[in-house]
Amino acid sequence: MRSNFPPATANLEELGARALNLRRKMMHMASGKGEGYIAQGLGIADCLAAIYFHELRHDPARPDWPDRDRFLLSTGHYSIAMYAVLAEAGYLSDDELPTYGLNGSALPMSTFDETVGVEIVGGSLGHGLGQAVGMALALRLDKSSARVFCEFSDGELDEGSTWEAAMGAATFKCDNLVALIDCNGIQADGPVTVAIEPVADKMTAFGFETYEVNGNDMAALVDALGKCREPNGKPKAIVLRTTPGFGVPTIMARDRAHFVRVGNDEWDSLIEELERENG
Amino acid sequence: MADSQTIGNRTRGMGEIVDVAGKVxxxxxxxxxxxxxxxxxxxxxxxxxxxxxxxxxxxxxxxxxxxxxxxxxxxxxxxxxxxxxxxxxxxxxxxxxxxxxxxxxxxxxxxxxxxxxxxxxxxxxxxxxxxxxxxxxxxxxxxxxxxxxxxxxxxxxxxxxxxxxxxxxxxxxxxxxxxxxxxxxxxVELPEDYRFEVGKAKVLREGDGEIGIISTGYMSARGLDAAKMAESDGKNVGVLHVGTIKPFDTAGVIAFAKRYKQLIIAENHKTTGGLATLVIEALYEAGIQKPLVKIGLADSFFECGSQEYLESKYAVDIPRFMTAIRDGV
Structure with a gap:
């Protein structure tokens, strides 16, 4: 095994508390704005907590540390979740978060790499995994033990570039790369429309060592991440079955979950709902 | 795909510059x-x-x-x-x-x-x-x-x-x-002491102020060849090579253009959206109007064939330069 790996055991209680904090931050960021990608953010919160507070080797005081593990958010519109976890980890100040999506804010509605802690420009979908392959190759050339984690979504499997990158990862034996595929079943026009399933089987066929978990089950997440540490010549993939809006039942029940619209009078009750459900 | 080196009356494959006969x-x-x-x-x-x-x-x-x-x-x-x-x-x-x-x-x-x-x-x-x-x-x-x-x-x-x-x-x-x-x-077309500088157009040949060629890519070498050939007709043609398209050397292009009565703009590209467009934009914004000829490709798709055939058919070869120098605008 490589050196400096994350601990073998995780404090699930602490990770659960971190995930709840991320959801709180997201609700406050979206509050009063009427809209935003809150459903996806709430759905990916558990994964981000597991990554940033258990699996990732990083240092908020040194965001350019060459030997850091990289986390790439390919779905730039999940920025609300990214900013939440970067604040929770200490890259951003909590004071900045309410500017999310406002004119002139350093926290735009889609992620750009000018923001500290953000590795790539996300949002033009299908751009993440290929760049993760390039970073994995660079780290290998530098004989670094750092790894690359790349989040992308089931909708991004529509993009052919994702599959080009998947083949590249296997061809170059990028065993220091972990793909985190957020399968939440939605895209801009509604439910995922293209026949992307079976995602896990496809990733396996493309040469990945693949695990499939409930992406809102912290124990399952941590277990799968632990299995992805093996330097066995294969890139890894975790298919995350997540629920949009997880933690806030009213948002979970919304028909059009991709871009949730919330009335100004609703936010207080939704935040109360989050606390009640997760208290 | 074949790496055909056949030239003449058939499609020629992976492109090299064709007119290298007699050149280093x-x-x-x-x-x-x-x-x-x-x-x-x-x-x-x-x-x-x-x-x-x-x-x-x-x-x-x-x-x-x-x-x-x-x-x-x-x-x-x-x-x-x-x-x-x-x-x-x-x-x-x-x-x-x-x-x-x-x-x-x-x-x-x-x-x-x-x-x-x-x-x-x-x-x-x-x-x-x-x-x-x-x-x-x-x-x-x-x-x-x-x-x-x-x-x-x-x-x-x-x-x-x-x-x-x-x-x-x-x-x-x-x-x-x-x-x-x-x-x-x-x-090898340029002298040993030629120095590339990003963002700087380079005067390859100073003419007598009648006709100046503004060109990019290997069309600049073609322009140099044409300028040498025109010497026998008593013409002394200038050549400015715009090696960097972006950032565009607006000042260098304007300074050159001001010295010539007529311009020939040459590029291995469509005459829309490339060097000619950039030069004309720069001149217009500087309030300079010059008679000019554009050598380049039409806004079209192009057929298969030998390089010589295509360059002749689409008028980007040396004879096209000579016609432009001889006939002017």
């Missing part, structure tokens, strides 16, 4: 220069999308196999992987045909590379009308497309002398650079 040439200046400079620059990596042989990058692969990556016929991934390498401290030289970079991977060049000022150096093969495979392989609008991307440097080198300097220079030009590659046997 260098073979594979791109790959040989890159292999040499990479000896002392371990941060240099090389990539191709199944076009290693036809982009001349193989000398680099052979010298530095651990730093060479062939991603297969996947141009989007070529640019993504290059961007990822660049964002982890490498200088990524990547190669395939110009058509596939520009038409297929445009979003990736713009967002994954240029927007992040990623150190990706794209050597785009067979730009313009440099092969006989027809519209699928002829990037006749690549300058027009690429100059629309902010923070991207675009270079169209003239000959082997300049091109070798460009291969070295781009490593230290911050951000993403798009270079129109010169492959195979590349003529």
């Amino acid at each position: 040439t260098e073979t594979a200046p791109f790959g040989n220069t890159l292999a040499e400079m990479a000896k002392t620059r371990p941060e240099i990596v090389g990539l191709t999308a199944d076009m290693g042989r036809y982009s001349d990058i193989l000398p680099f692969r052979d010298a530095h196999p651990d730093r060479f990556f062939n991603v297969g016929m996947a141009e989007q991934n070529l640019i993504m992987v290059a961007a990822g390498l660049a964002k982890s401290g490498k200088i990524a030289y990547c190669t395939t045909y110009s058509v596939f970079i520009t038409r297929r991977a445009y979003d990736f060049v713009a967002i994954a590379c240029a927007h992040s000022m990623a150190n990706v150096k794209i050597f785009a093969g067979m730009p313009g009308l440099v092969n006989g495979y027809g519209a699928t392989h002829q990037a006749t609008e690549d300058i027009n497309m690429m100059r629309g991307i902010a923070d991207l440097t675009i270079i169209d080198p003239c000959d082997a002398t300049e091109f070798k300097q460009v291969v070295r220079a781009v490593a230290d030009i911050p951000g993403t650079v798009y270079v129109r590659n010169l492959r195979g046997k590349v003529p």
Whole structure:
């Protein structure tokens, strides 16, 4: 095994508390704005907590540390979740978060790499995994033990570039790369429309060592991440079955979950709902 | 695809500049220069999308196999992987045909590379009308497309002398650079003391103030040849080589244009959206009006054929220059 790996055991209680904090931050960021990608953010919160507070080797005081593990958010519109976890980890100040999506804010509605802690420009979908392959190759050339984690979504499997990158990862034996595929079943026009399933089987066929978990089950997440540490010549993939809006039942029940619209009078009750459900 | 070297009355394959008879040439200046400079620059990596042989990058692969990556016929991934390498401290030289970079991977060049000022150096093969495979392989609008991307440097080198300097220079030009590659046997046209400077147009020949050629790429070498041939008619034609398309040397072009009564603008590209458009924009904004002739390609798709046939048919050959010099505007 490589050196400096994350601990073998995780404090699930602490990770659960971190995930709840991320959801709180997201609700406050979206509050009063009427809209935003809150459903996806709430759905990916558990994964981000597991990554940033258990699996990732990083240092908020040194965001350019060459030997850091990289986390790439390919779905730039999940920025609300990214900013939440970067604040929770200490890259951003909590004071900045309410500017999310406002004119002139350093926290735009889609992620750009000018923001500290953000590795790539996300949002033009299908751009993440290929760049993760390039970073994995660079780290290998530098004989670094750092790894690359790349989040992308089931909708991004529509993009052919994702599959080009998947083949590249296997061809170059990028065993220091972990793909985190957020399968939440939605895209801009509604439910995922293209026949992307079976995602896990496809990733396996493309040469990945693949695990499939409930992406809102912290124990399952941590277990799968632990299995992805093996330097066995294969890139890894975790298919995350997540629920949009997880933690806030009213948002979970919304028909059009991709871009949730919330009335100004609703936010207080939704935040109360989050606390009640997760208290 | 065959690497046909047959010339004459049939399609000719992977493009080299054709009119090299009697000229000193260098073979594979791109790959040989890159292999040499990479000896002392371990941060240099090389990539191709199944076009290693036809982009001349193989000398680099052979010298530095651990730093060479062939991603297969996947141009989007070529640019993504290059961007990822660049964002982890490498200088990524990547190669395939110009058509596939520009038409297929445009979003990736713009967002994954240029927007992040990623150190990706794209050597785009067979730009313009440099092969006989027809519209699928002829990037006749690549300058027009690429100059629309902010923070991207675009270079169209003239000959082997300049091109070798460009291969070295781009490593230290911050951000993403798009270079129109010169492959195979590349003529040596410019003197040894010629010095490429990014963003600077260079006067290759000072004329008598009657006719001035403003050109880019190997059309500048063709312009030089035409200027020499015109000497026998008692004409002394000036030549300005615009090696860097972006950033455009507005001041250098205007200064040259002011010295000549008539201009010929020549490029291996459509006459819309490329050098001619840039020159005319610059002159108009400076309040300068000159009679001018544009030598370049029409806004069209082009057929298959031998290089000589195509260049003659589409009027980008030496006789076209001579007609323009003789007849003026």
